[in-house]
Amino acid sequence: MVEVHAVDCLFEPRPWPFAEERAGDIAAHWADALRRKPKMFDGRVLLMHRGAVETSPDGRRVFRGAYLETSFSAFLFWRDIGLPPAGVRNGFGMACLSSSDGAFVLGEMGQHTANAGAVYFASGTPDPGDVRDGCVDIEGSIGRELREETGLEASAVAFDPGMTLVMDACRVGFMKRVRSRETADALVARIHAFLARDPEPELARMHAIRSLGEIGPAVQVTAAAYLRAVLGG
Template identity: 85%
Template structure:
């Protein structure tokens, strides 16, 4: 995920369900650029030695389908690759390569209507960027041959903020923010606490974590507060929701 301009026009779509399969297959881009990927990763590690080259899932097909009753479902499929290959693809500008980054975001909203986002820590690949709790799916999100996007969203929210998903209300359906190289699966998550109390709770969790992914939290109440550090998918979601 990147903070800058979207790759092509963005589309914001509401869907009732998401159904994504795990369909492993080679990623030709990663194979053809293996030497470049290795060199790029070595340079990235020299700058940020705490990064880890784990496995991630990238979407190789996906589209919104509507049934006869008007119910809309996003159906897609994912392959597995290395984080280093994903990072190289991202950092060279997300060129067309037969994949999209299909990730979930927990769009945390306080009881007073404000949205609460986190600023990525300096040791991370996206240092300084402001996001909703999110992450590119990984093999732990595969359940019975399917990629559990909703489960990934809940897991990332708990890991990054310390909030208990069971104490929050997850809206049905999802908002999709799509461009040429990304599909953001945006799930609104409502807290019974106001923004200030929510931020205080999360900051206390971050202070206890010896290696927190987030540096601090940000509160956004209006579209005018969406600054340049807000990641493009999160920014598109906020503009859509706060303009209503």
């Protein structure tokens, strides 16, 4: 994991050769996925085609990268076959929501979603709506996902400066600590009430994690790595 002071990512559209070469496989995989989960939508997403941490002479660390645009179906196929080397990484923001009494609060994805049963911080692969003046607004994406998935507005929480990066060969997780003034129980109750009002909630339920022993196998790999580092002290 790497702490950075800022993230600076550009939108640099270009073809994704993997999607072009595997177009037939992608179409077949998407047709099968729709049979199982007909509510899924083949929208557009952004994948990172370059990115690295740069350190200035004064010690300031900035992650600089660039994204291309592709279909969700192409991304889903790439993900479901194990994220093989394909010239891109999934660079996504996560709202690492924590309570006033020291717990982290994560959501379990609903059965109608592509990640059913997985436990995540509010997050999502960026999409074209996150592009601002030629830049991919990762912080804005994090705030949007938090609001859409949990109902929490930015005014109700505090965002820590900077970000923690959890990186591997196929992912870059931009982890943003988000602090609530409420206890975990109150926060979970608030979000459950929001989910009950939503006719098609993305999340099925919330989970409060306070210790290493509560990081179960359903917790998404990037979120789990972050939690182990933070809770492990």
